[in-house]
Amino acid sequence: MSDKPVVLVVDDDKNTRDGLQRALQKNYVVKTAESAEAALKILGAEAPVDVLLSDLRMPGTDGLGLLRRVHGQSPQTVCILLTAYGSVETAVEAMKQGAYDFLTKPINLDHLDMLVARAIKTRALEKKVETLESQLNEKFGMESIIGESPAMHQVFDIITQTAPTLASVLIQGPSGTGKELVAQAIHRLSQRGKGPFVAVHCAALSATLLESELFGHEKGAFTGATTLRKGRFEMADGGTLFLDEISEIDPSIQVKLLRVLEERTFERVGGEDTIEVDIRIIAATNRDLRAYVQQGKFREDLFFRLNVVDIMLPSLAERVGDIPLLAGRFLQEYCEKNGKHIEGFTPDALNLLAAYAWPGNVRELRNTVEKMVVLSRADRLSARDVPANIREAVKGTAAFYGRSQILTMGSLAETERRKIMAVLDKNNGNRTRAAVELGISRRTLHRKLREYKEQPMVSDDQV
Ligand SMILES: Nc1ncnc2c1ncn2[C@@H]1O[C@H](COP(=O)(O)OP(=O)(O)OP(=O)(O)O)[C@@H](O)[C@H]1O
Ligand SMILES: [Mg+2]
Incomplete structure (x- = not known):
């Protein structure tokens, strides 16, 4: 296999085909076809074609027709049309149909060379952008939110439904x-996902600072305002503004915020020009905002404006079944970061983690797993590796000694088993790929599968 880019030349005239092939074969793998139909066969059957060079006028399907079919069948192929007529209209039509460019006959070979090289460069850049984007989606999209529990599935459903809309989300x-992960996922999944995501932590700033942070200020608006400064609203134009800890916002700013939500316009501090922005607002709070409204600490009209869509994230204690999954992913992440090879947790260790109340929720679990990875020398993390404060807290609680221990043991193992079987299924039984997706080693996966063979599956109502 050569790693030269592949160019497909389509022309009903043999001389043109041969001429182009000779001109291009030094730098490219050149394939030829004498009709659109023959070209589509090649596009369908063989290695991907990077650039298609097609005559416009051909018997049967013409160049424009071929162009349309190529977009459906092989969207990664860049198309350049060749025309003997060079009429502006056909060229314009070709570009409208998505052609990368066109060349008029007789073809200037230098021009051809340059154009093909540029088309391939463009294609390579597009590919790179696609890769980066999918990496961003992994980091900030739904993939970054781990959870298999019914409560989290409900959250995923709301995210999917509301992301494409412009609705404000609380x-x-x-x-x-x-909360911040969810806000980022909604942003990434929306049409404005490629626009900016701007976060403001409202509790960290005094009322005056927050005002100029949000709205910006003109030069000389107050002592110290030596230059014009754009605020977060302007920075988020075309994207999403994430207002974190919204409950802590001063009443004087609440009024101003309400206006932006209603009219999408505002003025900079000390400014007179009205500025219009295209933003989506997502707010978050770890307080009971409704109670704040009842106590008169938060404007009711603002609450309703923000609360068009309401997402309630469950505490970790409300989704104990997700603990093994989360712990497993964090284990993999910190092993990679620290260059360690740890296979997983012993059942005892998982049981301790599942019985603990996690007042700091997923963040606390993440930090705990990091600590365990850094401090452990074993190849499996056992109860001894669980930090003493957690062991102490769990000792003597009903969750550890009582009914729920058995419950969590059973349901944890079952959750894990279902997940493993589902991922294996998704990867058509390919264990290497399944292990990567699950974040466990192949050895662990083999061991688990061996265990499953020895034990019958527990049905849903037994769990
Ligand atoms: N479902 C999840 N899957 C994976 N990681 C998670 C999940 N939930 C939270 N985390 C991780 O926990 C940490 C805290 O998450 P985040 O900052 O989104 O929480 P928050 O609700 O905004 O917290 P706070 O109220 O303290 O601001 C982050 O490291 C995040 O990656
Ligand atoms: Mg947060």
């Missing part, structure tokens, strides 16, 4: 439950 949940 995310509520205790500290460390993933």
